[in-house]
Amino acid sequence: DTGVSQDPRHKITKRGQNVTFRCDPISEHNRLYWYRQTLGQGPEFLTYFQNEAQLEKSRLLSDRFSAERPKGSFSTLEIQRTEQGDSAMYLCASRQGLETQYFGPGTRLLVL
Amino acid sequence: QKEVEQDPGPLSVPEGAIVSLNCTYSNSAFQYFMWYRQYSRKGPELLMYTYSSGNKEDGRFTAQVDKSSKYISLFIRDSQPSDSATYLCAMKRNYGQNFVFGPGTRLSVLP
Numbered sequence: 001d002t003g004v005s006q007d008p009r010h011k012i013t014k015r016g017q018n019v020t021f022r023c024d025p026i027s028e029h030n031r032l033y034w035y036r037q038t039l040g041q042g043p044e045f046l047t048y049f050q051n052e053a054q055l056e057k058s059r060l061l062s063d064r065f066s067a068e069r070p071k072g073s074f075s076t077l078e079i080q081r082t083e084q085g086d087s088a089m090y091l092c093a094s095r096q097g098l099e100t101q102y103f104g105p106g107t108r109l110l111v112l
Numbered sequence: 113q114k115e116v117e118q119d120p121g122p123l124s125v126p127e128g129a130i131v132s133l134n135c136t137y138s139n140s141a142f143q144y145f146m147w148y149r150q151y152s153r154k155g156p157e158l159l160m161y162t163y164s165s166g167n168k169e170d171g172r173f174t175a176q177v178d179k180s181s182k183y184i185s186l187f188i189r190d191s192q193p194s195d196s197a198t199y200l201c202a203m204k205r206n207y208g209q210n211f212v213f214g215p216g217t218r219l220s221v222l223p
Contacts (some may be wrong), residue, residue, distance in 0.1 A: 033209070034223075040120065043156065043199050043212030056209050089157055100146055101211065102156035 004094050006044065012110045013082055021107045025094030032075050033101060034067055035091040043091050043103075049075060077083035082111045083094045115139050116203060118214035127223050131188040135201035135214045138182065142212075145177050147186045150216065160186065161200075191221045199207040204206045 005024045013019050025032050030051050035043035046065070048056040051072035061067075064082075069075040079086055089108050093101040113197045114202035116137045125131055133147075144163055160175040167217045174187040186205075188195055198216040 048209040100161045
């Protein structure tokens with residue numbers, strides 16, 4: 001295992017459609033994070049899992065967004081009824097204990 | 113005012129120059145400080161990680177944290193064209209898992 005992987009790498013969808021992204025963390029990492037990054041900005045924290053438990057959620061995470069991490073391994077981020085403002089890069093990161101986090105390559109979402 | 117500020121650049125320097133990148137922050141609760149490098153259309157890659165104040169060196173990179181001034185720096189010695197990227201600072205409190213990122217500084221190292 002060489003790092004965090006994300007799928008798909010790119011997604012184009014029409015406004016109002018639902019989309020789901022997957023993140024596979026580094027295998028021994030128990031902590032998993034989702035971020036959103038728009039052009040010219042740094043990543044913005046969305047949510048955090050420790051094992052399978054979702055322990056923190058940002059106020060940025062509206063009720064159209066839901067994330068899961070069944071069995072504490074991979075995670076999914078779903079956006080329902082997408083809006084043009086959801087267009088961004090969605091980044092996943094994983095971390096073990098007090099080590100710092102390692103990022104995946106991201107999923108670039110474009111909502112038309 | 114954003115919690116973490118960075119000059120967005122772009123910053124252009126000749127190959128071999130010493131580069132200084134900086135962030136200021138407003139929240140004195142930040143204890144963990146990181147620098148990431150992000151190439152276009154890629155995820156951020158960790159460069160340096162420090163806890164509390166002080167300096168840390170790793171190869172051509174030196175990170176400095178001055179908590180009294182709420183100011184952190186990253187120095188790159190002998191800069192190379194391959195260093196051309198966006199540099200992001202990030203910070204975290206002792207509690208919670210919310211890593212707060214600056215907007216990034218875009219660096220170009222010209223051959």
